[in-house]
Amino acid sequence: MDRLKGKVAIVTGSTSGIGIGIARLFAAEGAKVVICGRREAKGQAVVDMILGEGGEAFYHFMDITAPESIEALIADTAEKYGKIDVLVNNAANVALKDGRVDELTIEMWDGIFQSDLRGTFYTTKCVLPYLQKNENGGSIINIGSMASCAGDLGSTAYACAKAGVDMLTKYTALQYGKQNIRCNCVRPGLIVTPENEAKVPQALKDIFLSNIMVNRYGCPEDIGHACVYFASDESSYVSGQIINVDGGMNSHVSTAAQFRELNSRTW
Numbered sequence: 067m068d069r070l071k072g073k074v075a076i077v078t079g080s081t082s083g084i085g086i087g088i089a090r091l092f093a094a095e096g097a098k099v100v101i102c103g104r105r106e107a108k109g110q111a112v113v114d115m116i117l118g119e120g121g122e123a124f125y126h127f128m129d130i131t132a133p134e135s136i137e138a139l140i141a142d143t144a145e146k147y148g149k150i151d152v153l154v155n156n157a158a159n160v161a162l163k164d165g166r167v168d169e170l171t172i173e174m175w176d177g178i179f180q181s182d183l184r185g186t187f188y189t190t191k192c193v194l195p196y197l198q199k200n201e202n203g204g205s206i207i208n209i210g211s212m213a214s215c216a217g218d219l220g221s222t223a224y225a226c227a228k229a230g231v232d233m234l235t236k237y238t239a240l241q242y243g244k245q246n247i248r249c250n251c252v253r254p255g256l257i258v259t260p261e262n263e264a265k266v267p268q269a270l271k272d273i274f275l276s277n278i279m280v281n282r283y284g285c286p287e288d289i290g291h292a293c294v295y296f297a298s299d300e301s302s303y304v305s306g307q308i309i310n311v312d313g314g315m316n317s318h319v320s321t322a323a324q325f326r327e328l329n330s331r332t333w
Contacts, residue, residue, distance in 0.1 A: 069298045071096030074147040076139065078128060078189060079157030081108040083259040084209065086115075087286020088154055088293045093121025095294055100143050102128035103157065130157040130185035140192040150196040152297045155186040155231075156209040164223045175223045182227035183234070190238060194247070203246025207296045208235050209289070210253040210308065215316050228253075232308055239306030248305040250296045255312025257284040276323040279314030 070092055080089040081103035093099045093116045101112045101123055109125035116123040126142060129135040144150055159181040164174055190206055197204035213221050214229040231251060238249035256274040258266060274283065292311050295301050310316050325332050 067094050067096065069095040069294060069300065070152075073097045073151040073297065074100075074143065074149055075152035075154065075297060076100040076102065076143055076150060076193070077154040077156055078130060078139075078185075079103055080154075081105045081112060082261050084254060084257055084286045084289050085154075085156045086112055087259075087288075087290040088156065089123065089290075090116060090119070090121075091287065091290035091294050092152075092297065093123055094119065095298070097122075097152065097297070098147055099123040100126055100139070102126045102139055104129050128157070130181050130189070133188055136185070136189050136192055140189070140196065144196050149200060150193055151200065151204045152207070153189065153193045153197075153204070154207045154209065154293055154297075155189055157185060157189075158182040158209070158227075160224070165220055167222055170223055178223040179227050179230075182224065183230040186231055187234060190234070190249075194242065197247045198242075198245055200246075202299075203242075203248070205297050205301070206238060206247065206249040207293050208249065208251040210235070210251045212253050212255050212310060212312050212316055214253070215310070235308060236306050243305055248296070248301070250301070250305060251308040252289055252292045252296070253308060253310045253312065254289050255284050255310065255315050257286060257289060259286055274315070276326070277315050277318075278312070279317065282313070284311065284313060 075092050075097040077085055077089045077099060079085040080101045089099045089101055089112060101109045103109055106127060113123045113125050126139050128139045159178055164178060186208060208231050210231045211228040213225040214232055235249050235251040288311055292309060321332060
């Protein structure tokens with residue numbers, strides 16, 4: 067289990083949910099992992115979990131909406147370990163119910179863009195000088211969302227911000243690829259975590275499961291496995307890519323679930 071041996075990885079928003087799944091797998095593969103978020107007690111609990119599993123990690127406070135907090139995270143990590151190899155931009159405000167265009171206020175729109183797009187941009191900007199110092203460059207992994215794949219009845223600001231993350235991925239990959247810096251994006255589908263399981267209505271779970279090609283919802287480790295690949299040298303020829311880890315939900319025509327219920331085909 068040494069696919070990331072010797073690498074220093076920052077996983078933002080790793081005090082809960084998907085971030086924990088990514089961080090634990092990174093540590094299991096030999097990376098030194100920086101756990102960061104606003105909740106120190108939860109962050110330290112993740113560190114203790116990783117240490118108990120034989121990995122290496124430490125906690126650093128970070129508020130994705132505060133530029134000075136991001137600057138401190140990057141600088142302190144580089145000072146502690148002497149380098150940074152991998153950045154996972156996972157921290158975000160998951161505002162799935164932010165509303166339609168006519169329902170959104172400027173404040174709601176700006177708040178979601180501040181955490182979900184501006185924060186990803188600024189963390190990327192701050193880490194680039196350190197990746198440029200590395201002989202082998204580094205890997206930036208953005209966590210997007212399947213909300214950016216198509217229009218929906220709500221989640222307007224969230225989806226638009228995540229669509230911006232998609233494009234930021236491609237621009238970063240193009241502009242810094244010749245310096246051996248890769249950038250890819252993972253779009254999660256419905257990921258059921260210990261924190262959100264009780265909050266996801268059964269009706270929503272049923273709708274998703276009817277459209278998912280496989281027979282289960284996603285879990286944090288599903289996203290973590292994709293991130294391990296993008297962080298490792300195995301993906302050294304892969305950059306600027308956006309991969310859906312959604313059980314195949316976005317790989318079929320939109321009417322498939324309904325025709326399956328009718329035990330019929332689409333013609």
